[in-house]
Amino acid sequence: MIDAVVVSYNSRDTLRAAVEPLLALPGVDVTVVDNASSDGSLESIADLDVRALESGRNGGFGFGCNLGAAAGDAEYVLFINPDARISADDLARLSAVLDSSPSVGLVGPQLREEDGALIPSMRRYQRLGSTWATALFLHRFVRRAAWANEIIHEESAYSAPASPEWLSGACMLVRRSVFEALGGFDERFFLYCEDMDLCRRVWASGSEVRYEPAATARHEGGHSAPRTSLFAILAESRTAFARKHSGIAIAMLTRLGLAVHAATHALVASAARRPAHRQGNVAALRAVVRARG
Structure with missing residues (x-):
């Protein structure tokens, strides 16, 4: 059953x-x-x-x-x-x-x-390298690098059982x-x-x-990015994961990376005239700053 x-x-x-x-x-x-x-x-x-x-x-x-x-x-x-x-x-x-x-x-x-x-x-897993790579947009240039990407994109990897x-x-x-x-x-x-x-x-x-x-x-919609209204919740969860599974120093550096991510992405969204994305990232920045611990 x-x-x-x-x-x-x-x-x-x-x-x-x-x-x-x-x-x-x-x-x-x-x-x-x-x-x-x-x-x-x-x-x-x-x-x-x-x-x-x-x-x-x-x-x-x-x-x-x-x-x-x-x-x-x-x-x-x-x-x-x-x-x-x-x-x-x-x-x-x-x-x-x-x-x-x-x-x-x-x-x-x-x-x-x-x-x-x-x-x-x-x-x-979320790691310090992937957090900062995404914050600085490096993952777009080294898409296949394990240290920079948390998602395994290579389609060939999905053809056989894996762990x-x-x-x-x-x-x-x-x-x-x-x-x-x-x-x-x-x-x-x-x-x-x-x-x-x-x-x-x-x-x-x-x-x-x-x-x-x-x-x-x-x-349905599995490729979709999180709605902009959920950016803050995502940032809070990533902050909590770092706090739970990392030492104090790594958790703090991860939190800083998440704050930088929100700030850089808010700036890019503003330049691209995407107000919803800007607002979502500003909310994420506030969430990281206000997170406990």
Whole structure:
């Protein structure tokens, strides 16, 4: 059995398309956690046979995932975004990885857009070098350099199974015993970095993170950059990740790099007459400066 958890926040337009295919999968129980949506998200699936939970507040993605996972008891837990879809065959391929490899605690599929375009889902941890490279736009000139880029862009890397540092949380199947032993997602990450943090803790626990290209999930808008209104939340999460997983000196230098990133990108956005991006980066700069610790 597999418990599928979908966290919704104002996801009415995509929620039904994500949930309905899951209901057709054998051995899958579906839980939808609604984080105090204002668009009537749960109304769009009221006629479907799902466990619908109203969280009562928008506590963030990890908060919703933990709530949904706790409602079930299946051996494996599928976390999937409300704008993503996976078929029975593809889910079976992910499950087979956990069945055959006890050392694997978390496995993710190949992600593709609706038009078939590959979405790079294998990532490297946030590091001091990548933070400053992005702040100074160096990653655009050394796109393939591991020290400068956190996303693995080379399409050839996605043709074979791999064990990356972390995987996008848009769709991941997790062994419940591992997930519960780790205490689930760290709810201090409201949005962004909670998947990076979970994968890092999976590795630290002695289990493996696995990428499985034989399985594919479709993710609508997976190539899209964060909305400008979320730049501040992203900056806060990256600051928190550095504080949690780095020494004091590295965490402070990372925080400085995130502040420089916000400042340089605000200047470029202003010069390019992109007011929304400028405002988003100014908000991110304030968030980094005001972050605790």
